[in-house]
Structures are given as C-alpha cells and as structure tokens.
Amino acid sequence: MRRLRSIRYRIMCMTFFLVLLTVCSLVLLANQQMEQLFQEYLQVQPSVMADMTMGAPEHLFLMSVHRSLLWVGLFFVLVGLLMSYFLARNITIPLRQLSQAADHIRQGRLGQTVTVHAQDEVGQLAAVFNQMSVELARNEKLRREFLANIAHELRTPLAILQGNLENMIDGAAQPDMARLFSLQEEVMRLNRLVSDLRDLSLAEVHQLELHRQPTDINQLLTGAAGMLEPLLDEKNLHFEYDLQADLPLATVDPDRIRQVFYNILVNAVRYTFPDTTIRLHSWLEDGEVWIEIQDEGPGVAEDDLPRLFDHFYRTDKSRSRQSGGSGIGLSLARQFMEVHGGTIAASNRSSGGLIVRMGFGPL
Ligand SMILES: Nc1ncnc2c1ncn2[C@@H]1O[C@H](COP(=O)(O)OP(=O)(O)O)[C@@H](O)[C@H]1O
Ligand SMILES: [Mg+2]
Structure with missing residues (x-):
C-alpha cells in the first residue's frame, strides 16, 4: 500500500497511462481511417480493377495492416512503459537521497550532504x-x-x-x-x-528587552569614557575627543549602548601601548550617526579581524584572564548593536592600532 502511494509509482503510472491512452487512440483512429480510406479507394478506381467488391484478398490485406498497426502500438506502449519507469526513477532518486540524508541529520549525524547534478527544482532543493x-x-x-x-x-x-x-x-x-x-x-x-x-x-534570539528613548550619543560616549578615566594614568594614556556637536538624538537603549562603548573603550585602554592617545570621533553622514574609537596598540592580524566579534575569541590564546577579559566583550557589543539595527566593524589603522566603527542606521 505504501508503495502505491510513492511518488515514483504515481509518476510512472500517470505517464504510462498517458502513453497508453495516446497509443491506443492513435491505433484505433488509424485502423478506422485505414479501413474507410481503403473502401473509398476501391470505389473511385473502377476502371483499374475488374472486381471492386471487398473480396477475400482485400480482407486479408486489411487484416495484415491492422495487425501491423497493433504491433507498432504494442511496441510504443512498451517503450512508453520503459520511459515512464526511467523518468519516475530519475525524479525520485535524488528525493530518496535527500530523505536519507535528512534522516541521518535527525539521528544526529550533522553535516550530511547529497550530490545531485540536476539543475531543476530537485537540484535547487538539494542545494x-x-x-x-x-x-x-x-x-x-x-x-x-x-x-x-x-x-x-x-x-x-x-x-x-x-x-x-x-x-x-x-x-x-x-x-x-x-x-x-x-x-x-x-x-x-x-x-x-x-x-x-x-x-x-x-x-x-532577539529576546533582549530594550528601553529605547531619544538619546544623545555623544553624551553616552563621554559618559563611558569618564568611567575609564581613573585607569588612564597607569599607562599615561589620553582621550582625544572629536565629537560633532548638534548630532540628532538616536532612539536607543542608553544602558546597552553605553555598555557597547564601554566594552570597546576597555579594550582600547587595555591593548593600546603606554603613552598613547585614544581617539573618540563622532559624526553625521547621510542621516546616520557614526562613532569611531581608535587606539595606538598592536592592532589585530588581518586574518583575525573577521572572527574578532565571535564569542570567546581572543587573538592571543595564551593570555591569562588577568591580562584580559572573558573574550565576550566584543560579541556582546556586536549583538547589542545588531538588536538596535546598527552595525559594528573593526579595521587596522595604517599607522598601527585598531579602529572600531559603529553606525546607528538611519534615524
Ligand atoms: N583595541 C584592541 N587592540 C588589539 N586587540 C584587540 C583590541 N580589542 C580587542 N582585541 C582582541 O580581540 C579579542 C576579543 O575582545 P573582547 O571580546 O573584548 O574580549 P576580551 O575580554 O579578551 O577583551 C581580545 O582578546 C583581543 O585579542
Ligand atoms: Mg574586552
């Protein structure tokens, strides 16, 4: 019963039925036409033939033509049967592979892929x-x-x-x-x-509750920097502000965005070389507020840049907890920016040091 419900069986039966129907109608039609035409032919040719009635030889001739037509019909029906079998098989083999692979995934064997060369819908499904x-x-x-x-x-x-x-x-x-x-x-x-x-x-999972309100981004940035001021003397560092005045207010959750700035600034203070300057820059571009924080530290190897915002990613694997954080500061910053519809990216300064740029999207 399950077999009867399979797509392969149904496609095969349907195509075969269509072929059978076409071949039978053609054979029937041809047989009928043949007989009619032959009789007409006999009636319009009296001068050529002596006896124009349907005699035994004519019946014999008709019988042999009928039989040939039947054989041809049978041949095409068989070809149709084979074709529908291969057609159905071609369509369903990749589907079976897909279902097997899906079953393996269900059992926990992840990463299963199927090789399907077809460029059709099944091929797309496989891709x-x-x-x-x-x-x-x-x-x-x-x-x-x-x-x-x-x-x-x-x-x-x-x-x-x-x-x-x-x-x-x-x-x-x-x-x-x-x-x-x-x-x-x-x-x-x-x-x-x-x-x-x-x-x-x-x-x-986009479940973080945000308390959005119109916020002065410059004020948040200086507030976060202010919390780190006491740490600057230890390495003789300076903050240099280049903040565009009269920035429009952004509708964000101030606590979350302050934490983003804080996490980036903590890194800048931690990784920059002693006696250097950390630059905080804000500007408005195409209706978007942008913030950039630059330090004068070692920067990050180009290969590490794409993974910098991953959970627990540290460029220096051997660094102890004392010399660094837990490795989730940047991933938290990225998640917070993304839930606000903003962006965050890091790049290296040509003269050394890291630049972290944040955009708050159209206001
Ligand atoms: N300003 C920076 N200069 C150089 N490397 C940095 C800087 N900021 C972050 N990194 C690198 O990115 C890693 C991830 O940063 P983060 O997520 O804040 O974790 P951590 O808690 O280790 O600071 C850090 O361990 C460090 O290797
Ligand atoms: Mg950090």
Missing part, C-alpha cells in the same frame, strides 16, 4: 538542503564550543574561590582583608560574566 545541513553542523559546533568555553570560564574563578575558602577553613590561610577583597573581586567577575552571558543569549 538548499546542503547549505542548511552545513549551517546546522556549523551552529552545532559553535554551540558546543560556546558551552565548553562557558564551563571553562566559570571553572577558573570557582576553583580560586573554593581553594581559598578551603585554605581559610583549614587554617592554612588567614581570612585577612586583602584576601577577602580578592575573593570578592572573583565573585564580581563571575557575576558580570553570568549577566553578560545572559544578555548575549537573549540578544542572539
């Missing part, structure tokens, strides 16, 4: 299927990496906390103020990481 399959495998890989990275990032501060607490309980270390402060710092770092991760995953 889309292959793209989807590769994308699924990629996403699954990213998901695993993401989870592994989260586990890794959480494990380190937890291990530090546990070790220190155990030492204090055992009496191997004194619970002095310095130690407690450093433990509190670890807890705060953990807290920040967890809330960043939460925001990141919400933003990725």
Whole structure:
C-alpha cells in the first residue's frame, strides 16, 4: 500500500497511462481511417480493377495492416512503459537521497550532504538542503564550543574561590582583608560574566528587552569614557575627543549602548601601548550617526579581524584572564548593536592600532 502511494509509482503510472491512452487512440483512429480510406479507394478506381467488391484478398490485406498497426502500438506502449519507469526513477532518486540524508541529520549525524547534478527544482532543493545541513553542523559546533568555553570560564574563578575558602577553613590561610577583597573581586567577575552571558543569549534570539528613548550619543560616549578615566594614568594614556556637536538624538537603549562603548573603550585602554592617545570621533553622514574609537596598540592580524566579534575569541590564546577579559566583550557589543539595527566593524589603522566603527542606521 505504501508503495502505491510513492511518488515514483504515481509518476510512472500517470505517464504510462498517458502513453497508453495516446497509443491506443492513435491505433484505433488509424485502423478506422485505414479501413474507410481503403473502401473509398476501391470505389473511385473502377476502371483499374475488374472486381471492386471487398473480396477475400482485400480482407486479408486489411487484416495484415491492422495487425501491423497493433504491433507498432504494442511496441510504443512498451517503450512508453520503459520511459515512464526511467523518468519516475530519475525524479525520485535524488528525493530518496535527500530523505536519507535528512534522516541521518535527525539521528544526529550533522553535516550530511547529497550530490545531485540536476539543475531543476530537485537540484535547487538539494542545494538548499546542503547549505542548511552545513549551517546546522556549523551552529552545532559553535554551540558546543560556546558551552565548553562557558564551563571553562566559570571553572577558573570557582576553583580560586573554593581553594581559598578551603585554605581559610583549614587554617592554612588567614581570612585577612586583602584576601577577602580578592575573593570578592572573583565573585564580581563571575557575576558580570553570568549577566553578560545572559544578555548575549537573549540578544542572539532577539529576546533582549530594550528601553529605547531619544538619546544623545555623544553624551553616552563621554559618559563611558569618564568611567575609564581613573585607569588612564597607569599607562599615561589620553582621550582625544572629536565629537560633532548638534548630532540628532538616536532612539536607543542608553544602558546597552553605553555598555557597547564601554566594552570597546576597555579594550582600547587595555591593548593600546603606554603613552598613547585614544581617539573618540563622532559624526553625521547621510542621516546616520557614526562613532569611531581608535587606539595606538598592536592592532589585530588581518586574518583575525573577521572572527574578532565571535564569542570567546581572543587573538592571543595564551593570555591569562588577568591580562584580559572573558573574550565576550566584543560579541556582546556586536549583538547589542545588531538588536538596535546598527552595525559594528573593526579595521587596522595604517599607522598601527585598531579602529572600531559603529553606525546607528538611519534615524
Ligand atoms: N583595541 C584592541 N587592540 C588589539 N586587540 C584587540 C583590541 N580589542 C580587542 N582585541 C582582541 O580581540 C579579542 C576579543 O575582545 P573582547 O571580546 O573584548 O574580549 P576580551 O575580554 O579578551 O577583551 C581580545 O582578546 C583581543 O585579542
Ligand atoms: Mg574586552
């Protein structure tokens, strides 16, 4: 019963039925016409033939023509049967391959692709299927990496906390103020990481709640820079502002955008060389507000640039947590910009250092 419902069977039956119908009608028509024409022929040729009635030889002749027509008909019916079989097979083989591959994906064997050479609709379906399959495998890989990275990032501060607490309980270390402060710092770092991760995953599925309001972008930028001022002396750094006055207000969530600026500026302060200047630039272009933050650090290798905004991506894999953040600052910045309909991109300055440019889209 299942076989009868298969597309291959239905296409085959339908084409064969059409061929059969055409061949039978042609044979019937030809037979009829033949007999009629032959009789007419006998009636209009009296001078040539002596006896013009339908005698035995004429019947014999007609019979043999009928038989030949039947054989020809049968031959075409057989050809039709073969053709409909191969046609149906040609159409359904790629479909079967697709369904097998889809089943493998369902069982968790991701990345399955099918080789279909057809350029028709089935070929297009196969191409889309292959793209989807590769994308699924990629996403699954990213998901695993993401989870592994989260586990890794959480494990380190937890291990530090546990070790220190155990030492204090055992009496191997004194619970002095310095130690407690450093433990509190670890807890705060953990807290920040967890809330960043939460925001990141919400933003990725477009579930992040935004409290948009008309906002002065320059003010947000200077506010974020202000929070970092106390860190500048340590490396003898300077902020240089080149902000276009009278920028139109942008309808954004100020807290989120401040965090974007903060994350970029923290990186600039962290990675730029000592005794250098960090430039903050804002301008209006074609009705869009743009912000650029430039530092004078080592920049980023061109190969690393496209992956800079990926989760947990660090150009220096060996860098410890102390010398850097958790590696999600830029991915959070990108997600926040994207949920606002904006863009963010990084490039290297020709004279050294990184430029991060953000656009807020048409206002
Ligand atoms: N201004 C910069 N100069 C050089 N490298 C940078 C800069 N900003 C970011 N990076 C590189 O990009 C990586 C990702 O940045 P980010 O997502 O903020 O993570 P992190 O928490 O490590 O700062 C950093 O680890 C660093 O390697
Ligand atoms: Mg960072």
